[in-house]
Amino acid sequence: MSLPRAFYDRPTLEVARDLIGKLLVHVTKAGRASGVIVEVEAYIGENDPACHASAGPTRRNAPLYGPPGRAYVYFNYGMHYLVNAVTEASGRPAAVLIRALDPREGVDLMRRRRARTSGRSADAFGTHELCRGPGNLTRALAIGRRQNRVSLSGGRLHIEDVGLDPGPVAWSPRIGIRVGTERLWRVFVKGHPAVSGPRDRR
DNA sequence: CGTTCGATGCACT
């Protein structure tokens, strides 16, 4: 079952916690690829200095101000797409960045996609390496600009509740930002091998 | 183990 828009129309930290254990799915011509979400970060409002909305509305961050339950995809560091789920009501800019997945369907497809853009051979990738990190998982699932603003409820890119218990989670500072590090707005499955970051943050 | 650093595109000021 695809999560309904109402799932995202809630306080962002609750949505972040509840996205852990859900299945992110992308269906393309090449096939179906999916993974269980094991790590996310919340970016909440214009007062959060790390949120793209911190400088007010712009063309780039417009999806953050739009309706909940859509994808916000943007290009970073000249080579990586990052995918977020937009949360909260329209006019309240907030989202949850998806940072790592435990691969389920289409693992071989993921290997080929990662190999194609990295120069490494497909069989060099361990399963838990394929979707570890926000830039890696968009590669493995072939998520890019075209998925910006699409609905996450029922389309080719969507998030399903598959009734999994992800196990214990932990909260930490967000990774890769220079400001707003005092907020513990990163959630992840404790000890999961697909979670990104230094070992003491997994 | 640990840290540093280059690759690379584009939105924004």
Add this chain to the structure above:
DNA sequence: GTGCATCGAACGT
């Protein structure tokens, strides 16, 4: 022109 919500190879210890 500046600065990224990154990644991984290359180095030092």
